[in-house]
Amino acid sequence: MGQLVNGWQLTTYTTYEDGSPYQATNQNMNVQYNPQKTPQHPDGQVFTMPMPANTVEGTNQTTAMNWTTWFGTDQSQQGLQPVLVCDPRKGLAKGQYFNPNCFVAPLPPTANSVGQMGQVIWPYIRTPHYFNSDLAVFKAFRITDAQRVEVRISATNWLNHPNAAFGINGTADNQLRFTGVSDGSTLVHNDNAETTGTPSAKLGYRWMQFAAKYYF
Numbered sequence: 001m002g003q004l005v006n007g008w009q010l011t012t013y014t015t016y017e018d019g020s021p022y023q024a025t026n027q028n029m030n031v032q033y034n035p036q037k038t039p040q041h042p043d044g045q046v047f048t049m050p051m052p053a054n055t056v057e058g059t060n061q062t063t064a065m066n067w068t069t070w071f072g073t074d075q076s077q078q079g080l081q082p083v084l085v086c087d088p089r090k091g092l093a094k095g096q097y098f099n100p101n102c103f104v105a106p107l108p109p110t111a112n113s114v115g116q117m118g119q120v121i122w123p124y125i126r127t128p129h130y131f132n133s134d135l136a137v138f139k140a141f142r143i144t145d146a147q148r149v150e151v152r153i154s155a156t157n158w159l160n161h162p163n164a165a166f167g168i169n170g171t172a173d174n175q176l177r178f179t180g181v182s183d184g185s186t187l188v189h190n191d192n193a194e195t196t197g198t199p200s201a202k203l204g205y206r207w208m209q210f211a212a213k214y215y216f
Helices: 067-071
Strands: 009-017 032-034 047-049 060-062 130-142 148-156 163-165 177-179 201-203 207-215
Touching: 130 163
Parallel strands: 032 177
Antiparallel strands: 009 130, 047 060, 130 148, 148 207, 163 201
């Protein structure tokens, strides 16, 4: 009984990481603009280009709203930023990391006014933390003075603790989607129901391994 019970060794490794800055890896919330369809414009809201429009050059039109049409180039480092109308860190529910209702579509320039784009640096939004713990137990059983058998049982994520993260299901839960752009009287809010500020999925599972080694 002592040979069976005594002499077991245990080793473990546990990692905890606090959430990283959200905007460091997601500069503009993967923002997407859907053309706003109207009876007058069944293919979507029409914008006169270039921006700002003028009577001399404003002859081109587009229903797309993206980095290229807004800036005239696709080389923007931070992308087309939504406008913040409140602090996205305030009034959060349990498990919620930001309030998507605080983001609205920017205001495009017109022939008579300049546009308004959101601030490049947001308030500090933190992503979900990461936790993982590995465990292994092993013991050597002596057969003779020169021979022994070592038995090892190891488990990765032995607590079977899944970690929440944004973007596991593509970008569905961390993509702002605006139908059209805001104007001076109407603010266009996010209409992507999957982006709630709470990760829609978790990732992680227990993985176990049994091994035996014979020394002779």
